[in-house]
Amino acid sequence: xxxxxPGFFKRLFGLETPGPQPAPSQMRPINPEPPMPEPVxxxxxxxxxxxxxxxxxxxxxxxxxxxxxxxxxPANAMVPASADAPRPGWFARLTGGLRRSSDQLTGSIAGVFxxxxxxxxxxDELEDVLIQADLGLDTAMAxxxxxxxxxxxxxxxxxDVRALLAGxxxxxxxxxxxxxxxxxxxxxxxILMIGVNGSGKTTTIGKLSQKFAAExxxxxxxxxxxxRAAAIxxxxxxxxxxxxxxxxxPPGTDASGLAFDAVTRARAEARDVLxxxxxxxxxxxxxxxxxxxxxxxxxxxxxPSAPHxxxxxxxxxxxxxxxxxxxxFGARAGVTGLVMTKLDSTARGGIxxxxxxxSGMPVHFIGVGEGVxxxxxxxxxxxAQAIAGAPRA
Numbered sequence: 001x002x003x004x005x006p007g008f009f010k011r012l013f014g015l016e017t018p019g020p021q022p023a024p025s026q027m028r029p030i031n032p033e034p035p036m037p038e039p040v041x042x043x044x045x046x047x048x049x050x051x052x053x054x055x056x057x058x059x060x061x062x063x064x065x066x067x068x069x070x071x072x073x074p075a076n077a078m079v080p081a082s083a084d085a086p087r088p089g090w091f092a093r094l095t096g097g098l099r100r101s102s103d104q105l106t107g108s109i110a111g112v113f114x115x116x117x118x119x120x121x122x123x124d125e126l127e128d129v130l131i132q133a134d135l136g137l138d139t140a141m142a143x144x145x146x147x148x149x150x151x152x153x154x155x156x157x158x159x160d161v162r163a164l165l166a167g168x169x170x171x172x173x174x175x176x177x178x179x180x181x182x183x184x185x186x187x188x189x190x191i192l193m194i195g196v197n198g199s200g201k202t203t204t205i206g207k208l209s210q211k212f213a214a215e216x217x218x219x220x221x222x223x224x225x226x227x228r229a230a231a232i233x234x235x236x237x238x239x240x241x242x243x244x245x246x247x248x249x250p251p252g253t254d255a256s257g258l259a260f261d262a263v264t265r266a267r268a269e270a271r272d273v274l275x276x277x278x279x280x281x282x283x284x285x286x287x288x289x290x291x292x293x294x295x296x297x298x299x300x301x302x303x304p305s306a307p308h309x310x311x312x313x314x315x316x317x318x319x320x321x322x323x324x325x326x327x328x329f330g331a332r333a334g335v336t337g338l339v340m341t342k343l344d345s346t347a348r349g350g351i352x353x354x355x356x357x358x359s360g361m362p363v364h365f366i367g368v369g370e371g372v373x374x375x376x377x378x379x380x381x382x383x384a385q386a387i388a389g390a391p392r393a
Contacts, residue, residue, distance in 0.1 A: 090373075090376050091386070093368055094366075094368055095386045097343050097368025098344070100344075100346060101343070101347050101348065101349035101350060102387050103347075104133065105165075105350070105387065106162060106389040108132075109126070109158050110158040112126055112158075112161075113158045113160070113161050117153055117154060118147060118151050118156045119153075123152075126140075127140045127141065127144045130144075130350075133348070134349075134351040134353075135169070136354030138357050139172060142168060143164060147161070147164065162388045162390045166387075166388035167384070169353055169383070169387065170380050170384035170385075172353055172357050173352070173356050173378075173380035173383060175356075176360060176361060176378075176380075177363060177378045177379060177380040180309060180364040182212070184272075186308050187270060188263070189274070189308050189309070190263060190306035191276065191309045192276050192295070192296070192299070192310045193205055194281075194292060194311070194312055194313070194329060196281065196282055196315070196318075197280030199313040200342060201277060201278070201313045202235055203234075204339055204367065205221060205235065206237075207367075209221055209244050209275060210241070210372050211375075212272070217272040217273050218272045218273070219272065219274075219275065220244065220269065220274045220275075221238070221239055221246045221275050221276075221277070222247045222248075222274065222277060223247065224276045224277045224278045225255075226255050226258060227251070227252075231277065232248050235277055236248065247265060255278065256291075256298040257298070259298055260298045260299070263299055263303060267303070276295075278295065289328070289332045289333075292332065293332060296310075296333065296334070311339050312330070312337075313338075313341060314326070314339065314341065314355070315341055315342050316341065316342050316346045316349055316351060317348065319348045319351050323354060323355060323358060323359075326358075326359050326361060327359075337361065338361055338363045338364065339365045340352050340367065340378075341375075342367065343366060344368040344369050344374075352383070363378040364378060365378060366378050
């Protein structure tokens with residue numbers, strides 16, 4: 001018959017050959033049960049559950065990007081080091097951070113001293129090497145003079161010179177290596193952070209707040225860099241990480257008014273430490289330096305003894321320009337101490353020696369990375385040995 005229906009098997013699995021189909025009103029299903037859901041037969045794209053290995057059934061499906069496990073943090077991430085993968089000690093990180101400065105300096109010294117008798121030409125070459133390393137003319141002359149007096153006409157190796165270099169650098173740095181003391185009698189102890197654009201003020205504030213919080217001190221932060229929305233947000237993130245409240249306002253808020261509010265609140269809440277961020281400003285912009293002086297005057301209206309510490313953050317990559325910053329900020333803002341950052345990003349780490357010899361200003365902290373534990377109190381002997389490539393005593 002021409003209108004013979006397909007066999008039951010074909011109708012069951014929907015495999016009847018294409019062709020004209022009867023109208024819905026003419027269809028009379030033999031089996032009253034509803035049609036089975038498609039697809040019924042297993043396909044490569046949708047394997048039957050029974051064929052999935054048991055160990056894979058326990059693996060949950062991947063979630064959205066924010067729920068995926070985070071990749072291991074790099075060594076310079078701004079988070080504490082993992083307890084499962086302890087980072088090297090501070091001296092190892094300091095040595096690694098100063099590697100560029102040390103390699104350039106010690107490589108040049110090795111090129112000058114090749115175990116031959118010390119003469120005037122070698123001393124002149126050494127002096128040039130030390131000056132080019134930003135150690136400063138005075139330091140360079142002092143080191144060459146010691147060599148001239150003690151070793152002239154005698155065999156001198158690169159190792160001898162590096163040992164002498166470490167000793168002389170330590171002599172210069174030891175008087176300025178002073179810790180930042182938070183005086184309990186001054187509550188809150190107000191720290192004003194200043195410096196040029198990009199010197200690392202905001203990041204340094206975050207690291208300091210974490211250090212103080214770990215010591216059990218109650219800290220308040222003030223987002224006084226009101227020119228940059230990113231700086232306000234960055235400080236708020238640090239506040240969240242360290243469970244530290246942040247006084248802030250919308251971009252464009254008067255910085256001196258915000259500083260006034262922050263000191264007032266810190267006193268009312270009996271905070272141990274208040275750290276005030278400020279906008280980066282070039283030392284040769286008189287109107288910006290005037291604004292900084294205004295912030296200091298307003299702070300003193302609340303507490304005549306504040307700020308108790310005015311820390312100048314210096315970017316080591318700026319080299320000799322850092323000397324000028326110390327001079328001008330010191331004269332205009334009453335700088336009480338220095339924080340040297342980004343020593344791991346330059347071959348000019350010797351500038352810290354030149355600054356110490358010229359200014360005599362205390363150096364409280366140095367930074368050799370972005371990690372929260374890459375900012376440490378300054379130790380003269382460690383720095384001298386690391387930059388000279390000399391063995392640790």
